[in-house]
Amino acid sequence: NRVGCSTPVEALKEIRRMKDNWRG
Known part of the structure; x- marks a missing residue:
């Protein structure tokens, strides 16, 4: 998880x- 998505929210x-x- 490079984006840091620990939870669905x-x-x-x-x-x-x-x-x-x-x-844009």
């Missing part, structure tokens, strides 16, 4: 954050 937050970066 954390993983979801990371995914949403990445999507935000992609959109």
Whole structure:
């Protein structure tokens, strides 16, 4: 877990954050 996703909630937050970066 290089992203540091210890819980599903954390993983979801990371995914949403990445999507935000992609959109710009």
